Amino acid sequence: MPVQVLEESYEKVTVVFEGFPRVYVNSIRRASMSLVPVMAIDDVVILENTSSFYDEVIAHRLGLIPLKTPLEKYLIPSECDCKSALGCPKCRVLFVLDAEATDKVRDVLSAELVSEDEEVKPVSPNIPIIKLAPGQKIKLEAYAKLGRGKSHSKWQATSAAVLRSYPLVALNESCNNCGMCVSACTKDVFSIRNGKLKVDNPLNCNLCFECLESCQAEPKGINVKEDEDKFILTIESSGGMAAREILVQAVKEVIKLVDDVIDKFSGEVLPVEKEK
Amino acid sequence: MFPIRCFTCGALIADKYREYKKRVNMGEDSGKVLDELGVKRYCCRRMFISNVDIIDQILPYEESVSRKGKEYQMVR
Numbered sequence: 477m478p479v480q481v482l483e484e485s486y487e488k489v490t491v492v493f494e495g496f497p498r499v500y501v502n503s504i505r506r507a508s509m510s511l512v513p514v515m516a517i518d519d520v521v522i523l524e525n526t527s528s529f530y531d532e533v534i535a536h537r538l539g540l541i542p543l544k545t546p547l548e549k550y551l552i553p554s555e556c557d558c559k560s561a562l563g564c565p566k567c568r569v570l571f572v573l574d575a576e577a578t579d580k581v582r583d584v585l586s587a588e589l590v591s592e593d594e595e596v597k598p599v600s601p602n603i604p605i606i607k608l609a610p611g612q613k614i615k616l617e618a619y620a621k622l623g624r625g626k627s628h629s630k631w632q633a634t635s636a637a638v639l640r641s642y643p644l645v646a647l648n649e650s651c652n653n654c655g656m657c658v659s660a661c662t663k664d665v666f667s668i669r670n671g672k673l674k675v676d677n678p679l680n681c682n683l684c685f686e687c688l689e690s691c692q693a694e695p696k697g698i699n700v701k702e703d704e705d706k707f708i709l710t711i712e713s714s715g716g717m718a719a720r721e722i723l724v725q726a727v728k729e730v731i732k733l734v735d736d737v738i739d740k741f742s743g744e745v746l747p748v749e750k751e752k
Numbered sequence: 753m754f755p756i757r758c759f760t761c762g763a764l765i766a767d768k769y770r771e772y773k774k775r776v777n778m779g780e781d782s783g784k785v786l787d788e789l790g791v792k793r794y795c796c797r798r799m800f801i802s803n804v805d806i807i808d809q810i811l812p813y814e815e816s817v818s819r820k821g822k823e824y825q826m827v828r
Binding site for chain 1: 753754755756757758761762763764766767769770793807808810811814815818819821822
């Protein structure tokens, strides 16, 4: 099977690609970080701010709050036909924040951000935006838009995207079960049971070769190498979308880029003039 | 205030900070609390252990200013 899912949850997906060149899988990884669109607050209109924070600090903190993103529902502002600075209902979501501290110091949490659209809301209701002292007040409108990670990290859909080689760890006959590799390995690949060395988690191996350094047998009792044809891609979502959705979207973005190239060259490809 | 995302990887961390602080102030080991909160990478962990909430040092001043303001209004 060319693509196999090792582990999957909403936040994280680990996939093995088999038979793809490394550069292809890496382009998917890079696209998942910089090309997958995700919602983030971009424009903030401060109506009233008597807090101890500068307007800019509040706007910056609002921007960094990850938002749940229904991708099919909204357009990227540059691809929307409205051409308006603050966007239209097709390409933006309005948030309103109105908070005041009356008798004691309190945190203003992301749960207090009122969204225009039920589906677009902060990933967690417990993100502290600012702290207010008694008598302080904050009132603002914020516009969330789709954007890409390459223009600002607040639009980055992933928090970690890692591509690594597929490790092949095996024991051979010369292994004398001394167990030195068990403590040398930081990834818990090996264990000793009933005096016998076992390979427990071969996929945890990060190919550091510490086990070979520690091996007492001669020749070495462990074979460690990378499978040149397989790669493990791990994508961790920052919360806006399911990790699987980010992976699929990243592939679509790569295809879109390639299609753009084909479009540019179809029809009128000029022949290269040969030098005589 | 505590940053909303990790400076290095961009993972959301701010929603876990209140619980982290509460539990560490109650005497729990901060490393263990971070493990249980699911903060795995060391880039995110340093955000927690190295944070100093300067706003908590400023707010008492703001608080007393607002109290004084109210007192003046009452005198008038």
